Amino acid sequence: MIVRPEANEFPEYYVPYVKLVPEGNLLEILKDNFEKTTALFEGLSEEKGLYRYAPGKWSIKEVLGHMADTERIMSYRLLRVGRGDKTPLAGFNENDYIAESNFDGLPIKKLLEDFTAVRNATITLMNNLPENAWEKIGFANNTEITTRAIAYIIAGHALHHLKIINERYLVTGTIK
Numbered sequence: 001m002i003v004r005p006e007a008n009e010f011p012e013y014y015v016p017y018v019k020l021v022p023e024g025n026l027l028e029i030l031k032d033n034f035e036k037t038t039a040l041f042e043g044l045s046e047e048k049g050l051y052r053y054a055p056g057k058w059s060i061k062e063v064l065g066h067m068a069d070t071e072r073i074m075s076y077r078l079l080r081v082g083r084g085d086k087t088p089l090a091g092f093n094e095n096d097y098i099a100e101s102n103f104d105g106l107p108i109k110k111l112l113e114d115f116t117a118v119r120n121a122t123i124t125l126m127n128n129l130p131e132n133a134w135e136k137i138g139f140a141n142n143t144e145i146t147t148r149a150i151a152y153i154i155a156g157h158a159l160h161h162l163k164i165i166n167e168r169y170l171v172t173g174t175i176k
Helices: 014-021 026-042 060-082 096-100 108-128 147-171
Strands: 137-140 143-146
Touching: 014 096, 014 143, 014 147, 026 060, 026 147, 060 096, 060 108, 060 137, 060 143, 143 147
Parallel strands: none
Antiparallel strands: 137 143
């Protein structure tokens, strides 16, 4: 079982994500989040997928695309740190990724296929890491971080965006 990281295992700006992760089996939490995310997006029309709750904010499609991009990057970090790689890993600017993505031009079904592939790969990676990998320390975005912290950040990031979608984009399951 993947143990919750201590506060000194990751940068402070990730605290909100880690705090969102409930107690329990992290892999089950990821699977549950996947099911909820899939159900939510499968119920959206293409038109609703383009909804933005305010000018300059991402569309709901862009949020899903961002979730997949970020999980892909964080899973790569998890792999590198879990394998004991000490090479510093660069940060990334999520707004630059959105600007170059064309997520709004893709069908929701395609965005969900990508998110599904990434989530399945994340779960497979986590399932197959040896026990001693979880406490390894690496260097990403100019800070030290442990493998288990990255795993919790992945889960918390997805939970964060599902919460944002429900609070800012949806009211009882429908677009505002």
